[in-house]
Amino acid sequence: MMRRLYNFAGGVRLKEHKRESTSSPVGRTQLPQKIILPLHQHIGVPAKPIVNAGERVLKGQVVAEAGNNISAPIHASTSGTVLAIEDHPIAHPSGLPARCIIIKTDGKDEAAGGYGAPCDTSALTQEQLNAAIKQAGIVGLGGAGFPTYLKLANEAKKITTLILNGVECEPYITCDQMLMRGHSADIVRGLVIMQRALGIKRAIIAIENNKPKELELMQEAIYEAGTPDMELVQVPTVYPAGGEKQLIQTLTGKEVPSQGLPMDIGIVCHNVGTTYAIYRAIAFNEPLISRYITIAGSVAKAQVLDVLIGTPVSHLIEQCGGNRKTLSRVIMGGPMMGFALHDDEAPVVKTTNCILVNSVISDVPLPSRSNFSLPCIRCGACADACPVGLLPQQLYWYARARDFDKVQDYNLFDCIECGCCDYVCPSQIPLVQYYRYAKTAIWQQENEKTLSDISRQRHEFHKFRQEREKQERELRHKQKRQAVDGASTQDNKKAAIQAAMERVRRKREHSDVTPKNIDNLTEQQQKLIEEADARRKKKLEELKPEKITINTSGRESE
């Protein structure tokens, strides 16, 4: 069955550089000394650690649970001891450290109970499947890292089409290709699980036409699984055909609305890596603790490795024969959309698909630009290349002028940062960096706005509180003054005096002190005591007649 394909505007044709890493089979990594698990590996809020330093953890054990509904749990990739939960360099363009769980591996690779146990998938209901996928910590492995279970919830029955993205259009990156080569049957089984979780039948598998071998393997897997409602489609090789929105446009001719989600037009798109992870999680109770990663560039042996999540990048570079001393740049992601790492001790995370190594001896020609750009000549090549249909030149001028309102009017937030405009620019202007700068600056401004709103509220409450306290103080003073002024009449004055005397008397009466040292007294002492008692008695009798008047007047004054 042939499907009519549509085109998206723009895009560029790039040299693929995929043969280097696909010519050898997928390797396994040696166990690193340390596993570093950042708490924030996905879109949403960071996970909350549930282990403490010094605790022993097992492979597959949950070490951090989901922070809220848009989050994902994190599992220990191997057995070992938690060294610390502290700030550690992570793979982020800022180079700023973030909170990580650091595990010292013990080499035993001991698994938690139930890990790897085969499970009958057909018995599970839709809810059970979704819960299991959520618990396995699976996020979109294509690069965005959106928690997968959220993209598999279909209560409103809005989603009608499931697209499996096996396009992998960026140069150098080959992890999905190698996964399809080795595990095509498992991917199809994973897809069946996803169809059941969504409660839909229609599924399209898209593969770029530069991977005929994988296409054939997938075809066989579908035939063997006997699932006729899966449609395999070959899409033309053009960058960025694998972008979610571009792929949807190629396959269906529909465009995802501006700042919207594919869900809005009844489509959901998943990566083949995610599908494989779902299959392992459901059928073998294996949470997401490893993934395929391409190591390419200036290394002796470019290849795809099955890497434990949390492995330091330096460990992978050394294993592939890269010289850490001559490195000039390590890029996480591909040459078009990746970013340079500040520290190669940063760990790989769930969304890492490629490590691109660049040495000072530039033996591998990466599309890296020279250090300075020339003025924009308004040629318009960027607008022709933009796959989203934006006006990169306008965005550039406004971002450069820091006119953040105007730049949003030109739909900056629909930019997917694919780098096509950057690539075709004859003046070598780092356009995407301008857009990234503008986006992050706008986010920062929005955050500042929220903070200033909070400050305004708190300042207003502060002023209100001060005013209230002032009024309360005045009220208290007034009451006191009234109390004093009210006592000016003779009766009240007398009553007040009597009340005070009453208080003294009562205090005296009630303070029944038992005398000490009254044994073996001399006569003289006995006499003194008796005299004192008599004096006290006389005094009490003098006070007594007043007692009655005091009591009544005392009450009256109250």
Add this chain to the structure above:
Amino acid sequence: MLTSMLIFAAAALVFGALLGFAAIKFHVEGDPVVDKIDAILPQTQCGQCGYPGCKPYARAIASGEADINQCPPGGEQGVMALADLLGREPGPLIAEPSTGNSDEPMVALIDEETCIGCTKCIQVCPVDAIVGAARHKHTVIEAYCTGCKLCLPPVCPVENCIVMDMVRPTATLWKWPEPLQIPELMRGAGS
């Protein structure tokens, strides 16, 4: 003659009633311009403009009493935004008297070892971001501190007890650096 007079008189009455009704029905509490100015001001409530807080300064700007360039925490951007809103000429920002560089966000930090629990800083904090009680150590709620520096000595009687600290940047709120622009790069390349 008479008819036209009557018609105009009737029309005047009708429109007068309409205007009177509209004035009551669509009455706006407070000055909307003041609120718009206040929305631009950074709400540090620091008083560096010479007014006790951002709202009084906004009122002063609206009445034409104050200039728009008296808010150092708002920076050049703030002056530009105010100039845009009010159609005034953006003047150069008045220099901040205390420190030269205030671009980085700051928060107050109380050294709990030297704090004597005098509550003076609690009383001056415009956003109630300091907690503590008399003869108990105080501390700053960093999330609410605007960095206004009002609690610094001489308000705090102890030297070096309250200091300003840089807000540590986090990966989530980090801003991509702006690419270097052509003239600077040309200079850098020596051509």
